[in-house]
Structure formats: C-alpha cells, structure tokens
Amino acid sequence: MEGVPILEVRNISKRFGGVRALDRVNFAVMPNEIHALLGENGAGKSTLMKIISGAYQKDAGEILVNGRPVEITKPLDAIKLGIAIIYQDLNLIPDLTVAENIFFGRLPHRGLLHTIDVSRIREAARELLSEINADIDPAAVVGDLTVADRQLVAIARALSFKPRLLIMDEPTASLSDHEVRVLFDVMRKLKSENAGVVFISHHLDEIFEVADRVTVLRDGQYVGTKPITEVDRETVVHMMVGRRVDTLYPKVHEPDPEGDVVLEVEGLSLGRRLRDISFNLRRGEILGISGLVGAGRSELLQCIFGEISFTSGSIRLEGKEVRFSSPNEAVASGIALVPEDRGEEGLHLEMTVRENITLPHLKRFFDKLRINRDAEKEVSNSLIERLAIKTPDSEQLVAFLSGGNQQKVAIAKWLVSEPKVLMLDEPTKGVDVGAKSEIHRLMSQLASKGVGIIMVSSDLPEVLGMSDRVLVMSDGVITAEFTRAEATADRIMMAATSGGVA
Amino acid sequence: MKTERQVGIDGSGVGMGTANASGKSSKLLEFSKQLGPTFALIVLCIVAGILSPVFFTMSNLMNIVLQVSIIAVIAAGMTFVILTGGIDLSVGSILGLTGVLLAGIFKATDSVFLAAVASIVIGGLLGLVNGVLVSYGNVPPFCATLGVMAMARGLAFVYTKGSPISSFPRQLRFFGSAYIGAVPVPVIEAILIFIAAWYILTKTPLGRSIYAIGSNEQAARLSGIKTDFYKVLVYVISGILTGFAALMFVGRINSAHPLAGQGYELDAIAAVVIGGTSLSGGQGSIAGTFLGALIMGVIRNALNLLNVDAYWQQVVIGAVIVAAVLMDWRSKKQRTA
Numbered sequence A: 001m002e003g004v005p006i007l008e009v010r011n012i013s014k015r016f017g018g019v020r021a022l023d024r025v026n027f028a029v030m031p032n033e034i035h036a037l038l039g040e041n042g043a044g045k046s047t048l049m050k051i052i053s054g055a056y057q058k059d060a061g062e063i064l065v066n067g068r069p070v071e072i073t074k075p076l077d078a079i080k081l082g083i084a085i086i087y088q089d090l091n092l093i094p095d096l097t098v099a100e101n102i103f104f105g106r107l108p109h110r111g112l113l114h115t116i117d118v119s120r121i122r123e124a125a126r127e128l129l130s131e132i133n134a135d136i137d138p139a140a141v142v143g144d145l146t147v148a149d150r151q152l153v154a155i156a157r158a159l160s161f162k163p164r165l166l167i168m169d170e171p172t173a174s175l176s177d178h179e180v181r182v183l184f185d186v187m188r189k190l191k192s193e194n195a196g197v198v199f200i201s202h203h204l205d206e207i208f209e210v211a212d213r214v215t216v217l218r219d220g221q222y223v224g225t226k227p228i229t230e231v232d233r234e235t236v237v238h239m240m241v242g243r244r245v246d247t248l249y250p251k252v253h254e255p256d257p258e259g260d261v262v263l264e265v266e267g268l269s270l271g272r273r274l275r276d277i278s279f280n281l282r283r284g285e286i287l288g289i290s291g292l293v294g295a296g297r298s299e300l301l302q303c304i305f306g307e308i309s310f311t312s313g314s315i316r317l318e319g320k321e322v323r324f325s326s327p328n329e330a331v332a333s334g335i336a337l338v339p340e341d342r343g344e345e346g347l348h349l350e351m352t353v354r355e356n357i358t359l360p361h362l363k364r365f366f367d368k369l370r371i372n373r374d375a376e377k378e379v380s381n382s383l384i385e386r387l388a389i390k391t392p393d394s395e396q397l398v399a400f401l402s403g404g405n406q407q408k409v410a411i412a413k414w415l416v417s418e419p420k421v422l423m424l425d426e427p428t429k430g431v432d433v434g435a436k437s438e439i440h441r442l443m444s445q446l447a448s449k450g451v452g453i454i455m456v457s458s459d460l461p462e463v464l465g466m467s468d469r470v471l472v473m474s475d476g477v478i479t480a481e482f483t484r485a486e487a488t489a490d491r492i493m494m495a496a497t498s499g500g501v502a
Numbered sequence B: 001m002k003t004e005r006q007v008g009i010d011g012s013g014v015g016m017g018t019a020n021a022s023g024k025s026s027k028l029l030e031f032s033k034q035l036g037p038t039f040a041l042i043v044l045c046i047v048a049g050i051l052s053p054v055f056f057t058m059s060n061l062m063n064i065v066l067q068v069s070i071i072a073v074i075a076a077g078m079t080f081v082i083l084t085g086g087i088d089l090s091v092g093s094i095l096g097l098t099g100v101l102l103a104g105i106f107k108a109t110d111s112v113f114l115a116a117v118a119s120i121v122i123g124g125l126l127g128l129v130n131g132v133l134v135s136y137g138n139v140p141p142f143c144a145t146l147g148v149m150a151m152a153r154g155l156a157f158v159y160t161k162g163s164p165i166s167s168f169p170r171q172l173r174f175f176g177s178a179y180i181g182a183v184p185v186p187v188i189e190a191i192l193i194f195i196a197a198w199y200i201l202t203k204t205p206l207g208r209s210i211y212a213i214g215s216n217e218q219a220a221r222l223s224g225i226k227t228d229f230y231k232v233l234v235y236v237i238s239g240i241l242t243g244f245a246a247l248m249f250v251g252r253i254n255s256a257h258p259l260a261g262q263g264y265e266l267d268a269i270a271a272v273v274i275g276g277t278s279l280s281g282g283q284g285s286i287a288g289t290f291l292g293a294l295i296m297g298v299i300r301n302a303l304n305l306l307n308v309d310a311y312w313q314q315v316v317i318g319a320v321i322v323a324a325v326l327m328d329w330r331s332k333k334q335r336t337a
Helices: A045-052 A075-080 A098-102 A118-131 A147-159 A177-192 A204-210 A233-241 A297-304 A327-332 A342-346 A353-365 A373-386 A403-412 A433-448 A460-466 A489-496 B002-009 B013-020 B023-051 B058-083 B091-109 B112-135 B141-160 B170-177 B185-203 B205-215 B217-222 B227-253 B264-274 B286-305 B310-336
Strands: A007-016 A019-029 A033-038 A060-065 A068-070 A083-086 A165-169 A196-200 A213-218 A221-227 A261-270 A274-282 A286-291 A312-317 A320-322 A335-338 A421-425 A452-456 A469-474 A477-483
Touching: A007 A045, A019 A033, A019 A045, A019 A060, A019 A196, A033 A045, A033 A177, A033 A204, A033 A233, A045 A083, A045 A165, A045 A196, A075 A083, A083 A147, A098 A118, A098 A147, A118 A147, A147 A165, A147 A177, A165 A177, A177 A196, A177 A204, A196 A204, A204 A233, A213 A233, A221 A233, A261 A297, A261 A452, A274 A297, A274 A312, A274 A452, A274 A477, A286 A297, A286 A433, A286 A460, A286 A489, A297 A335, A297 A421, A297 A452, A327 A335, A327 B217, A335 A403, A342 A403, A342 B217, A353 A373, A353 A403, A353 B205, A373 A403, A403 A433, A433 A452, A433 A460, A452 A460, A460 A489, A469 A489, A477 A489, B023 B286, B058 B091, B058 B185, B058 B205, B058 B227, B058 B264, B058 B286, B091 B112, B091 B141, B091 B227, B091 B264, B112 B141, B112 B170, B112 B227, B170 B185, B170 B227, B185 B205, B185 B227, B185 B286, B205 B217, B205 B227, B217 B227, B264 B286, B264 B310, B286 B310
Parallel strands: A019 A221, A033 A196, A033 A213, A083 A165, A165 A196, A286 A452, A286 A469, A335 A421, A421 A452
Antiparallel strands: A007 A019, A007 A060, A060 A068, A213 A221, A261 A274, A261 A312, A312 A320, A469 A477
16 A cells, blocks of 8 residues: 555544543545444544544644645535545435435526526436436435435435545445445445545444455544454454453343243234234244344334334234334333434433433332432432443433443333333444443343343344344345244345245 | 533533533532523623612512513413423413403402413413314424414404403402512412422423423333323413413403413513523423523613613513523534534
C-alpha cells in the first residue's frame, strides 16, 4: 500500500461533556482500498466518521486530504473534498421521490418559475440506480420502499457526488444476502476506480470477504491497523474487546421436550402479510425464528403482543384463548416484547435507567399513594448488577449508555417479574461482541427458569447457537421447522429463500 | 421525576450525568434547571422594585398573585397536556362557555353547590371531547382543540344571545373574590391545585406515564402503558381545571360574559413554556409553570405600574414568550449535538 493517503487523520480527539469519545486516534485510507473500521459499540467509530464528514467538530488533531491539511467544519466542506458518507440511519426524506432524494440540494431547475426538472433527475437517477443493479423506480416515494431499497437509494445518492472516499456506517445491517453482494460489487467498483472506501460493520464474515485492511478502535482509542491477510477472526475480536471471548453462545440448558406448552398459535393470518401461522412454545424453550427481512417475523410478534390486530386465527396462553387488543393487556398477562428498534420503540432515551426498568410495572411500585422510589432503585440496582449493565448508577439517562447497555436495559425492564413468554426481536442487532454474549447467557438463564423465549434474528450463527428449535419464515408463511440437531445454516437459508412455498 | 430529566435538557449536564451522576448531583441539576425561571423572576422583581416604589408593597404583591391565580390554574392543566406532547387551545373558550352555563344554572336553581359542581363537570366534558378526538379520533391536538375552541365560544354566544349574565350573591362569588384573613381565596385555590398537580406528576404512576408518553409514545405503548386512556385523561384534567377557573372568574368579576377568557389559552401556554416545559413533551415541571405564571404576572404588573400602554404590554409579553421558546430550542439543540 504505497502512495499518499486519500484521507489521513492524526491524533484526533473529541469529548462530549465528560466522556472522551476519541482520544488521539490515527486512521488513514489509501486510494484503491476498502478499509474496514471495527470496534465495539461506543468505541468511537461513528464519532470519527462524523468528524470526517463535518457533522461533528474535532477538539484536537489534524485531517489531511491527499496529504494536504484541511479544515472540515461543515458537511459541505467534506462533500467538496470528495468525501461522501452514508449514515446508519440513512438520512433520506420519506415524503420525496427516489430521484428527488438522490439529487436533493442540487435539484436542477428550468424556466421562469424555477420548476424542478423532473425528467432530467429521473433519468440521471435511473442511471445511478442501474449502476448498482438496483431495480427501483426513480419516481417512487422513498417512504413506500423497503428498508433495503432505501439503503440502495442512499448509496446511489452518495455515488452521485462522485466521491473520492465513500464512508458506509453499517450499511448491511438491514440488507439480505443478495443485496449485500450488490453492495460489495459497488465497493469493489469504486476501489477499481482508485477511490477509497471505509466500511463499518459488525459482521466479521463480510469484512474478511471484502476488506483490504482493518483498523480497530476500542474505548475511543486507536488499537491498530492490519492488512486483512495478516489477521484471523480471533485476532480481530481480541483487538476489539481486549479480552478473549470464550463462549459466544453459552447454551447451558436443554428444555424438557415434554414440558408444558405455554403459548400456542394456530392459523394466525394478517391479510397477505402473515398466512396460516401455527406453532407451539414450551416452557423453558428458546424458539428461534429466522428468515429474510420482510418475511413477516416482526409482524408475527406484534400480532401476539396485541400491537397489530390479526385477521384470523387464535392464540392460547397456558391453554386459555387470548386476544389482546393492545399491548397493555399482553403485558398484564405476562407476555413481554423487546422490539427491534430500541431507540424508537424499546426505550425512553431521555428517562433514567430506573424509570425505564420500572415503567411496565408502575402499579407494583405504587405504595401508600406514591411511587416508592427506594423500592424502584433497589430493583433497578439488582437488575443492573444481574445483567452487568455498565452505568454509573440507576439515575443515568439511557441516552448516555452504549448500544449494548441500552439493549440490556430494554431487556431488564421485562425482568422485574419473570414473564411467561419473552419475545425478542433482533436482540443483539448493533450490539458489541461482549454485550452480545452476555445477552445470550441471560437468555439461557431465563430459559432454564422456565421462561418461554421467542427470538427473531437475522444473525444465523445466533439462531443456530441459541435456539432449541428453529422456525423459518418466508413471505408471510412458515416454510420450515428444524430441531436444534437438524438446523444448519444451509438448510435455514434454503427455507428462507424458498419464497413462500412450503 | 424532574430530577433526571433535567440532566438531559441542560447541555452542561451531559458530562456530569455520565461521569458521576449520583443522586446528589442530579438533585443539584434539578435545582439548576429551575434556576433559569427563578433567576428571571428575582431579576424582574428587583427591576420592578427599582422602577416603581409601589411594587414591593404588600397590597401590590397580593394583587399580582391574585391576578395570576386564574391563569395559573388553567396553566396547571395545560402542563399535563403539553407534557404528553399535546396542546389545548380550547381553554379560553371552555372558560367562557362554562362561565355562562354555570351562571345560568345558578340563576335557575339558586344553588351554589350545583353551580360549582356544574362548572367542573362541564369543563371536564368539554375536555373529554378534546381527549377523545385526539386519542381515539387521531385528530392532531392543534386541530381538535382549535375546533372545540370555536364551538365552545359559539355555544356561549348561542346560550346568552351575546349578553352577559351578571350580579351574583356573595356565596357564589366566594371562589373568586373572598378573603381568608389577608389572603385572597383564589390564591389559596391556585396553591392547593399546584400542590396536587405536583404530587400527581412526580409521585404517581399517572404522572410517570404522562412523562413517558411525551418522551416516546410508542415505547410507552409497548411498555404496557394505556397511552390512549392517559391521553384522554390529560385533556379532561385540563377541562376540569379550566371549568374551576371559570367559577373563580365569574366570582371575581361578578359577571359571566360569553367573551370571557378570550386569549387565555395563549397566556396559559406561555406560562408553561416560560416555566421551561418543552412543547414537544416529556420534559418540564409543574414548579416551572408556577414560576412561569408569576413571571408573566410580574411583567404585566410592572408595566401597569409604569403606565405602559396596554397595546405595548402585548408586545412585551409576546417577546418574552418568543425568548422562552428560543431558550428551550437552544437547549434542545445542545442536547442533540
């Protein structure tokens, strides 16, 4: 890797109040390179990328582009220097069309009234989209697209700037396998055009497949940069966590195959989105539900939880037929749901750890005409300890915790009293390796206490490692069921892509 | 309840919150959050005292709290609504309609008891209409309460054919113009209502749920909070308190006019916002609203003492509201940066 880096940062530091987010970090991207940036949640990857793209200001350090020192004080500066970034949350405007989103901020006008030249941007958008093999109508409204398609629109938008350096912050989190391939092709094409790509991902497989070098950050500090050929998974994980992760999937408990059935779902349908779903869940069993994004897995959980009203079918909890018209009834019956999107749905980021944990159980703490705050603290503190949640105390705002610790709080709020059924939607999405194994250990522990667990996950190793039984969904139907012994990655992927034909 | 929230709203709290937010330091932050409005109030009083020797007389101070008490009671209810992320534009009209109806009921029955109960029931029912529209009808709060605002005002005119109902006996006027010792009854009523509101918002599941809904409604729903029910309830509370304010109002001026309470919604919202409660919900406190109402009262009073033209007073109050919202917006921006 010779020559002048497209981008180099030296000794970058950044504080947020009392938290040191970055401490003298170095990082360089060469032309003709795909550079993976790794680190646990909270390691400082996103902060570093936001400084490079002008969204945040650095406190100290230098940024060099093509060997020249530059100041990047706003996003426009970065764009002018040929740096494009795709954020985790995509930053698209849902009410505008695909074409308008791609060219937003640079929409060409014509005529006296300065009307937007619609046909021109649609044509240009079509070209950009075809370059990345995306079959998306430029006239479609972004809000109507699937998450995966939105991701592709964001990529097209970034490419429209003809960047010399493209930064992608966890672009594959919501993509199916096929779309990940397309994305990798885009990255390789950029690379072949002598550009640089920075790729942030939690999926080590992807990184080993596509990256040329990796840089690892830990707790805001630079750990090191290595060519991918000189490292293996173990070394990388070790660099990230600074400790050996011995058992990634600690499965300690085998459920009784003759155990009591706690939840029975029979013939559940929701229009075209879910069709004739039937399964049982036993006490102490972890039931994994696998499938591609959009297969209807989250909708199934929401139907059981009373968040969505299903069209036909029945649900029995401990033998009694139930139909919840809203989540509060499900909660009262001992069903818990940890939703996929913890920031939007699972947590109150601007409330404290204690307030989040006790929210589903306020009645229990209402004693002598007031909420007993000491009792709340006691319960919160014991859960903080039990789940090893890293927080100064129970009065910390959840917004200040790292992703993994936030997820632990989102789970902890359902453990004040043990639920009968715990449903987890992507329980370790965007969670760092350490917290991930702790969450898995907790799931095993709960199962051994008799809690029935339904785990929706797109993470195949997680499904294989944690589930006693695996259901595979595709296109709104269950296409396969495997016991733990039968389940393999190949079989699950086959069933997941079988397109609704059982 | 307030404690923790303040950590986030105050940009400087970020560091403290993460590094060593023990119970003590968050108490301190709670205090510092209330410090803004408190400081503003003290400065205003000192300035007013310097400009007018009359300001610090007992009778003038009592006059301020008396004048503030009706708006303060409405603002207490408004705080519940705004904390859920809603808004209630109908309070002024509810005051007007409830006022003429309770006056009519009193004239027909001669019963102070019935009139007092009616004021609360009518206010509560109008609030129920707001709440059901917002919660179950999914009408945006701004539109729902704007509609009820127009309807209630219209009904007040329909009922009275435009002319006020006047002259009531001392017993009915008790709520608005009696004194216990040297203290006006409306002031006592307002203080009791604020204590009750403070208790509900900080000590009960109802209060916690209201903050949770304002902070993230979907997460509150998925936590098993009956969000629809609580959203109705806050408008009912706002209506009941406004109904009671109507009773105070009629007692105070000894007349029920269909135009009564016009523009009160803006004063009440202003008191809430000046007190530091966020219009987007989830953040704020009833103590802040109390201070906000006093700040408005002191400004009005001082301008009166200085013989400032009533039209100019409007301009000043408007500027204060804008300044308060601006500060709220700035602290938000700091937080997200």
